[in-house]
Structure formats: structure tokens, C-alpha cells
Amino acid sequence: MTDHTNAGAAHARRDEDILVITIDHPPVNALSADVRRDLSAAVDAAQSDPLVRAILLVGAGKNFIAGADIREFGKPPKAPILPDVCNQIEASQKPVVAVLHGAALGGGLEIALAAHYRIALASAKLGLPEVNLGLLPGAGGTQRTPRLIGAAAALDLMLSGKHLSADAALKAGLVDTIGEGSDALSAGLTYTRQLLAQGAAPRRSRDATAALADRAAALAEAAAAGEHVAKTLRGLYSPAKIVEAVRAAIEQPFDEGLRTERALFLQCLDSPQRAGLVHAFFAERETTKIPELKEGKARRLDSVGVVGGGTMGAGIAVSVLDAGLPVVMVEQDDAALERGRARITQVYDLLVKKGRISADERDARLARFTGATSYDALDNADLIIEAVFEDMDVKLGVFAQLDRVAKPGAVLATNTSYLDVDRIATATRGPADVLGLHFFSPANIMKLLEVVVGAHTAPDTVATGFELARRLRKTAVRAGVCDGFIGNRILAVHRQAADMMMEDGASPYDIDAAVRGFGYPMGPYQMADLAGGDIGWATRKRRAATRDPAVRYVQIPDCLCERGWFGQKTGRGFYLYPDGARLGTQDPEVLAIIDDERTRARVTPRAFTQEDIQRRYLAAMINEAANVLHQGIALRPSDVDVVFLSGYGFPRYHGGPMHYADSVGLGSVLADIRACAKEDPAFWKPSPLLVQLVESGRNFASLNAA
Incomplete structure (x- = not known):
């Protein structure tokens, strides 16, 4: 590679006649003010460089661009704002190609939609999830997406906030081709050279007309989405504005549609709902900031025991099996154990029936499950979760048994909803190893896990509870001991x-x-x-x-x-x-x-x-x-x-x-x-x-x- 090297948040280097602009803003290439400024400058410089015939946009690291920079939320935006950068990319006199790998979300996908051609690698996840923050895609996303994939598909993408795989994006018409291998740069260069060899010119999303050619049908799709929003997203503000913006894409010329989108975006930005959703987003990221995680590291966590095969015990076991960990479940007799195993199997059979997992995947998860009727089967577990009836005497009896069989350093957890974790810990010789893990029912679906810290719970025991939550993809919140916790x-x-x-x-x-x-x-x-x-x-x-x-x-x-x-x-x-x-x-x-x-x-x-x-x-x-x-x-x-x-x-x-x-x-x-x-x-x-x-x-x- 030659020329134009600089080390900004987006840096440009020429590879023969292709200007490669790399977005390099760790950890996820979020669209900070620096990224926008450097990207804009590089696209601008390419216009007057006679040696550049095409521009390739690529992300450094594991992602293309994961979206807006959350560190800038709530601050007045610095120029250039994202809509202007997208319009500048689209207006380029030289073809612009975006190569998508990892996350291409929100503003990241809007940048790609402003490019003239899009290639995705198998790892790419494309989405416009702004609705989750009470917003709408505000950099042309509501205007370009329907022009490329039609009103119904665009509304589904924006109202659900879901991610599309590379294959699904190709099928929908959001990308032009799928690249081989995992090297974004080489796949992007190969594709851009093919386009140049074919004499490809800039091809702008704003000019795409086929997907919205049947205007009456497109308006009917928007009307149906509006009814769906009124029924199912009751009380939410931004979904109705998304429908309005897509209606503008159908009815108005492109530049006017962009102005409508901007006005609707600013209304969403101003709404109390946006403030609430953004608060929720940040609050979830703050829960791991606790003193114990500074003082202790998680203990080894390779195998989990569960005592009790009722609804809660089975749900916890499914959660742990889903995370790839082996589970030993202990019940008082063979009949109770069989009921516990049946509950777990039923969950997986239903997932297979719904097409969420394959039969092979179900069998692989069930293969990690072992049942036993003796506490001795838990002698090798790194973490044991008690999930028996909500009764102090019953729980004290279980913990006395766990104290007898658990290996040194094993973490002992009670899944109690109300009871005193400190009192439960008195049944053991090592209260430092005991904590509460309050799962919510159904445990394999609900996201919350209250990690209850007792008077004697060691920091590394708490850290292990948070590590389990991370592996189970749950949101852990630290709670103290009282009747009912938080x-x-x-x-x-x-x-x-x-x-x-x-x-x-x-x-x-x-x-x-x-x-x-x-x-x-x-x-x-x-x-x-x-x-x-x-x-x-x-x-x-x-x-x-x-x-x-x-x-x-x-x-x-x-x-x-x-x-x-x-x-x-x-x-x-x-x-x-x-x-x-x-x-x-x-x-x-x-x-x-x-x-x-x-x-x-x-x-x-x-x-x-x-x-x-x-x-x-x-x-x-x-x-x-x-x-x-x-x-x-x-x-x-x-x-x-x-x-x-x-x-x-x-x-x-x-x-x-x-x-x-x-x-x-x-x-x-x-x-x-x-x-x-x-x-x-x-x-x-x-x-x-x-x-x-x-x-x-x-x-x-x-x-x-x-």
C-alpha cells in the first residue's frame, strides 16, 4: 500500500488505484466526532486525487462500525454530523464500496447504505436498532432502506431492532454479494477490482426506484405497520415516527424525505422516552461496578451442580447447559429426578419444534446433563446452586449436606427469593463461599439475576456469581441481605x-x-x-x-x-x-x-x-x-x-x-x-x-x- 497514510480514527491508504479508508476507533469502531471528521476528510480528498478510481470503506478489528458513540450521548453533536457524512459519501464522483464484517449497526449501516456497493462477510450482523433507544435511524436510514428492500422489510428491520445475518441481508437486497473468507480488506479489494473491471460507476441508493415502484402497495404496507405499532408497541413514541419517516420515503422526493426524517429524529431526541431508554442502556452497563470485583477475581467455573429439579431448578439447569457448561442435578429420589429431566427435555423439544435449535444441538446440550440421587455426585462441581422449596429448615438441611460433599473452594449458592442468606450460610463451615443467586422464573428466559452478598461472602465468591451471570448472558445486580433483597x-x-x-x-x-x-x-x-x-x-x-x-x-x-x-x-x-x-x-x-x-x-x-x-x-x-x-x-x-x-x-x-x-x-x-x-x-x-x-x-x- 502507498500514500495518504495518517493515524486518525479513520485513516486512508492507497492500494494501487483504490483508496482504502479504515475506521479504526477501538473497541467497536463507534462513530465518534473524530471518526466522522477523518472519514469526511478522506472521502473529500479522494475526489480530486487523479490516482484514485474507487474508495473502499473497511473497519479495523472485529467490526465494520457498531453504531453511534455512546460516550457522546446527551452532548451536542460536533460537525460534521452523520447525515452530512452519509450524503457526502453518496455524492462521491468515484464508486464507494463498503465491506461489512462483524457489527454493521445503526449509523454504521447508514454509512454502508450511503456507499454505492456493499459486500458482507459471513460474520456480518446488519441492523438499525435505534428504536431500542427511543430514536429512529437519523442519517438517511429511513429513506435509503425502503428504496433498497421495500417498505415492509425496511419497517420490520427498524421496528424490531433485529439483526440480519449476511445471507438474510443478501436475500433482502441490503448487500450486493457475500465475500469469501474472514479477511475484510482482501475480500473488499477483490470485489472493488471486479467492479472497476466492469466499469462500474457510482450507484446511489437515493436513485433506487424498483422497491417502491408500486406506491399504493408500499403505502398499504406502511399503513399496516402503523396499525401493528398502535396495537403491539402501545405507549412507545419512536415506532410511530419510524412509520411516518418511511411514509415520507414513499411519498416525497429524496431530499425532502431527508428533511422530514431529520425533523422526526429531533422530536424523538427530545422525548422523555429517549431519555428513559438511554438511562436504561447505561444503567445495565453500570451494574458490574461493585467493590468486590475490584478486590477479587472469579474462581474456576467449569462445572455446575443444581439441587432440585422443580420448575426453578430445571430452568436454572437449562440456562447453564445453554452456556456450554456441564450440569449435575441432584433430586431426592429417582421419580423426582425423572420429572426434573423431563422438564429440561421438554424445554429443548419445544425449541426444536419452533425451529430455534436443531435436534443435534438439543442432543449436544442434553449430553452435558447428568442426574443423581446422592449429594456425593456434586463432589467435583465448582459451583452448586440450591433450588429447593422456599423453607428455611429445608434449605439448612441441604447446605449441611453440601458442606459435607463440596470440594474446597466450591461456591455454594442459594436460589432463595426472600430468605436470610446469612442464616443459610451458618449450616456450613465456610460462609465465605456462600452467596445468594436469585434467579427469576422462568430462569432460562428471564434476564435478571440478583447476586446476594452475605456478611461473610468473600469477594472472589461474589466475582464468581457475576462471572456465572456473564456466561449465562444475564444481567447481574448486587444486593444485600434483607427479606426479599431488592x-x-x-x-x-x-x-x-x-x-x-x-x-x-x-x-x-x-x-x-x-x-x-x-x-x-x-x-x-x-x-x-x-x-x-x-x-x-x-x-x-x-x-x-x-x-x-x-x-x-x-x-x-x-x-x-x-x-x-x-x-x-x-x-x-x-x-x-x-x-x-x-x-x-x-x-x-x-x-x-x-x-x-x-x-x-x-x-x-x-x-x-x-x-x-x-x-x-x-x-x-x-x-x-x-x-x-x-x-x-x-x-x-x-x-x-x-x-x-x-x-x-x-x-x-x-x-x-x-x-x-x-x-x-x-x-x-x-x-x-x-x-x-x-x-x-x-x-x-x-x-x-x-x-x-x-x-x-x-x-x-x-x-x-x-
Whole structure:
């Protein structure tokens, strides 16, 4: 290679008559201001260089360009902005070829769409996932993509945020050819030389007309996407703007369409949803910043034991098998073990049936599974997870056995939802090796893992819990020891607030509708029916002796449990589930029980608006979350947000309860709590942390930085 060498974030070198521009901005070649500036300068210089006949864009390292530079989020953009760079690439008088390998996402794909020709290697992943951050592709992506692949395919790509493989991108018409091998530079040079030999000229996406030639059909596709958004992406802001931008691509000349896209992009940028989604994105990256990971390294993690083959144990085993690790499952007898094995096999059979994995892949995963009825089979496991019934005595018995058989240095974990991890650790001689790993059900699907750190848990034990989460592709959040840790402790309180509203006059169906109206996929009573009412009932009975007699106790959920109405699994709970229905219908008998309970408790029912329900429900959640922070159970407000986004269905576009509280103003949340305290001071006690923040004019976000 010769000439034009410089060592910027994008550097150019001539290979005979081809100018190779390499994007070199580790770790993923994100489109920083420096990358945009260097890329723009190199494309500009090539125009007047008589020795350059074509330009090749290539990414250094493992990716082409993974998208925008997240370090620049929230800052005013520096010139040149990405839409201008894309337009400049497209306007080049010399053919521009992009060779895609690894991630070609967001702005990275928009750069490629502005190039005149695209070649992808087998490793390439193409996508426009801006919708996940409350945005739309704002550098011509909404205008060029439909021109290349049609309105329906473009909308599907942008509204789902999904990634296309190289083959799928070729089939769709997003790339022109697939390159051989894994060397992006040599594949790109070979293809560019072929194009030059054929006398290829610049071929601009803006001029592509075939995919949108049938304008009526394209508009019908956009209308169908608009209906889909209204139905399934309820409450989200940017999807409707994406549909509007694609409609502009169909109806308007290209330059006018770009102006429409820009205006819609700026509207999305300004929306509270974008702020919430970006907060969620960063909050998930912050959860691994914990003191223990600075002090200790993860221990060896080559094999995992699971005690218990129920729904939870089987789900955990599937998660671990999916990560490529061998699993030994221990159950009390052959029949129970067989049921556990059947649950695991059923999960994989269903995945094969749905075409998610091949039969060979299922067999390979099941081959890593071993079952046993003796604890001695766990003597070689590096990490053992107990997943038995939520009962302290049962768990103490299991840990005494694990203490007997586990090899030195093995990590012992309890998958408890509420119980005291420190007390469980007393059944062993090495409490430093014990921690809580609270998986959420179904464990092979839910992303959240609360890593519960006991008083004696060693830093390298905690690091091993986080390493397991990484391998299982789960989001780990550090939690301290208390009844319910972060999520279930807060859940118990806002569920109690809901129960009090139910006794005071709102039906469970009104409450569920209001919570869905806020953006949750389901309300608390639908959730209780799905999880099974017996779990919460057992917890309430366990806590009965320590319950504060001054705090009101609503007996309605217990009344249903006493009748054996535990939700979906028994065919009725708060709702009726005839013939195994997944969606419940309202039950007049439940409303009659509630009326009886109101009479017994001498409550005169009153009306609640949807807003009343939402404000009380969220105020209870935020107040208890502030207590969890105040007591050091969670390290930072953003960790509480991640717990609720990943484990409890809190609407992602609201950013989590702490971010949401900041967005409405902590003063207004505190005022709601104080107003409720006038009628029930025992339950509605303002958190000292919340009071402190309001008095000092600070918010929860100020504690994230601390």
C-alpha cells in the first residue's frame, strides 16, 4: 500500500488505484466526532486525487462500525454530523464500496447504505436498532432502506431492532454479494477490482426506484405497520415516527424525505422516552461496578451442580447447559429426578419444534446433563446452586449436606427469593463461599439475576456469581441481605399498596388496567395469578409473627388462597381461567368476596381514577426503593432501575422507578406520600433518603454518580 497514510480514527491508504479508508476507533469502531471528521476528510480528498478510481470503506478489528458513540450521548453533536457524512459519501464522483464484517449497526449501516456497493462477510450482523433507544435511524436510514428492500422489510428491520445475518441481508437486497473468507480488506479489494473491471460507476441508493415502484402497495404496507405499532408497541413514541419517516420515503422526493426524517429524529431526541431508554442502556452497563470485583477475581467455573429439579431448578439447569457448561442435578429420589429431566427435555423439544435449535444441538446440550440421587455426585462441581422449596429448615438441611460433599473452594449458592442468606450460610463451615443467586422464573428466559452478598461472602465468591451471570448472558445486580433483597422487598410494599386500594374501593381489574395503562405488560393481580398465589401466601404466613400490628393487613388474597384459588395453575385466582386459558376473565365471585371483606373491615368503598391508582402504586414503590438504598441493600439507584426493568416488567421507556421519580420530580412524589400518610400514617412513612434529597434539592441520579 502507498500514500495518504495518517493515524486518525479513520485513516486512508492507497492500494494501487483504490483508496482504502479504515475506521479504526477501538473497541467497536463507534462513530465518534473524530471518526466522522477523518472519514469526511478522506472521502473529500479522494475526489480530486487523479490516482484514485474507487474508495473502499473497511473497519479495523472485529467490526465494520457498531453504531453511534455512546460516550457522546446527551452532548451536542460536533460537525460534521452523520447525515452530512452519509450524503457526502453518496455524492462521491468515484464508486464507494463498503465491506461489512462483524457489527454493521445503526449509523454504521447508514454509512454502508450511503456507499454505492456493499459486500458482507459471513460474520456480518446488519441492523438499525435505534428504536431500542427511543430514536429512529437519523442519517438517511429511513429513506435509503425502503428504496433498497421495500417498505415492509425496511419497517420490520427498524421496528424490531433485529439483526440480519449476511445471507438474510443478501436475500433482502441490503448487500450486493457475500465475500469469501474472514479477511475484510482482501475480500473488499477483490470485489472493488471486479467492479472497476466492469466499469462500474457510482450507484446511489437515493436513485433506487424498483422497491417502491408500486406506491399504493408500499403505502398499504406502511399503513399496516402503523396499525401493528398502535396495537403491539402501545405507549412507545419512536415506532410511530419510524412509520411516518418511511411514509415520507414513499411519498416525497429524496431530499425532502431527508428533511422530514431529520425533523422526526429531533422530536424523538427530545422525548422523555429517549431519555428513559438511554438511562436504561447505561444503567445495565453500570451494574458490574461493585467493590468486590475490584478486590477479587472469579474462581474456576467449569462445572455446575443444581439441587432440585422443580420448575426453578430445571430452568436454572437449562440456562447453564445453554452456556456450554456441564450440569449435575441432584433430586431426592429417582421419580423426582425423572420429572426434573423431563422438564429440561421438554424445554429443548419445544425449541426444536419452533425451529430455534436443531435436534443435534438439543442432543449436544442434553449430553452435558447428568442426574443423581446422592449429594456425593456434586463432589467435583465448582459451583452448586440450591433450588429447593422456599423453607428455611429445608434449605439448612441441604447446605449441611453440601458442606459435607463440596470440594474446597466450591461456591455454594442459594436460589432463595426472600430468605436470610446469612442464616443459610451458618449450616456450613465456610460462609465465605456462600452467596445468594436469585434467579427469576422462568430462569432460562428471564434476564435478571440478583447476586446476594452475605456478611461473610468473600469477594472472589461474589466475582464468581457475576462471572456465572456473564456466561449465562444475564444481567447481574448486587444486593444485600434483607427479606426479599431488592426486587421482592419493594414488590411486597407496592403490592400491599394495591391491596389497600382494592379494599378501599378499586377492583383488582381496575388496578391491573391502570398499571397496564402506565406501560406494564400486566397488572399485579394478573402477575400474582401467573406466578401462583400460594408462593406469596406462604411468605405472608411466614412473616405473620413479625408483622407490625399498626400496619393494616388486607386479607382478600388469603381468602382466595384458602379456597385453593392459586391462579392459572388451579384454573382460577383473581381471574377465571376456563379450560386452561392463558388470559383470565373477571370473576364476579371474587368481587363478592372483596365486598364481604370490606364489610368485615368496616371500609366504605370509594372511587379511584386511573391516575389515583398509578400515583399511589408508584409512590409506594419509589418510597420503599429509597429505603432499600438508604439501608445499603442496593448500591445505587440505577441498580434498582435495572432490577425492575429486567425482572418485574417496569416499562423500559420510563427508565425504571428511580429515573421515573426524577422525571416527575421527587418533591411531587413526596407530596403524594404525605397526602396518603394523612389517612394511613403507619404504612405511608416517607423514606428518610427521599426527604433528605428533596430538602437538599437533589435527585436519585445524583447518587448514581457518587
